Amino acid sequence: MKKSFLASLLASALILSACSTSTQSTEKISVVASFYPIEFLVDQIAKDQVTLATLVPGGAEPHDYELSPQDLGTIGSSQVFIVNGLVEPWFSDVEQNLENASVSILNLSKEMTLLESSDPEEPGKDPHVWLDPVLMSQMADIVRDALIAADPDHATLFEANTITLKQKLTQLDADYKMGLSQCEQKNFVTSHAAFAYLGSRYGITQVAISGLSPDAEPSAQKLKDLVDFARENKVTVIFFESLVSPALSETIAKEVGAETLVLNPLEGLTQEQMAAGEDYFSVMEENLQNLKTALVCE
Numbered sequence: 001m002k003k004s005f006l007a008s009l010l011a012s013a014l015i016l017s018a019c020s021t022s023t024q025s026t027e028k029i030s031v032v033a034s035f036y037p038i039e040f041l042v043d044q045i046a047k048d049q050v051t052l053a054t055l056v057p058g059g060a061e062p063h064d065y066e067l068s069p070q071d072l073g074t075i076g077s078s079q080v081f082i083v084n085g086l087v088e089p090w091f092s093d094v095e096q097n098l099e100n101a102s103v104s105i106l107n108l109s110k111e112m113t114l115l116e117s118s119d120p121e122e123p124g125k126d127p128h129v130w131l132d133p134v135l136m137s138q139m140a141d142i143v144r145d146a147l148i149a150a151d152p153d154h155a156t157l158f159e160a161n162t163i164t165l166k167q168k169l170t171q172l173d174a175d176y177k178m179g180l181s182q183c184e185q186k187n188f189v190t191s192h193a194a195f196a197y198l199g200s201r202y203g204i205t206q207v208a209i210s211g212l213s214p215d216a217e218p219s220a221q222k223l224k225d226l227v228d229f230a231r232e233n234k235v236t237v238i239f240f241e242s243l244v245s246p247a248l249s250e251t252i253a254k255e256v257g258a259e260t261l262v263l264n265p266l267e268g269l270t271q272e273q274m275a276a277g278e279d280y281f282s283v284m285e286e287n288l289q290n291l292k293t294a295l296v297c298e
């Protein structure tokens, strides 16, 4: 039932967009990003040279986001639609229904080498590639190419902006390598399992309270195992994240006498963070500082 509902909404959105594009001409291509990390890439690469919309709003979290009729209209009337492909639970339904639309879809997870989930109860590919600066840099190339394909007239601009972005990502990668090179601990306790790519890049290991998605809540046994693990490994920091409840992190922290700090999976920024000018780079640097505290790094 859900599928046919989406299909009919999308069909009407496409008809509306066909009517409006015939009377509109605009120099800027319209791009839709599903959530924040993709919005950030498009914004850095195209700046003001595209009209950019993001589906998951500030303060919301993509794993359980539900697509609205307005979102379908936005997608249907855009020229380029960029998704992670795995973090959006609605994407497979929408993708089938967009087959005959003129929007070109870039599914980033199809273009990259992905890690398998390490949790046997939650098999599948891990979507959280954006938390590794090196993979973020690979994504920048892929997004740049999609933008150039849609708007070849601005290829030079997109290429130049991508070079600047990739230089900053290279610096971020160097900061992480340096910052995490001399640490007493290797394991960090996170809220949901978003940090496998980051961990694998820098030789550290996440121990997650929830699963690949924040709503995959742990069993009582898993919570007990986490408490035992934290005690045995003298864990002094339990991480929580800003877009989901810190309750489980606080419970474990209290139980083992640890403090709580934020480790932000960058699945969205809050309105306050956006107003304060926070972005991918500033949050990644904050994450690094908090990881250094948790892992007792020099």
Ligand SMILES: [Zn+2]
Binding pocket: 063, 128, 192, 193, 194, 212, 213, 214, 265, 267
């Ligand atoms: Zn996630």
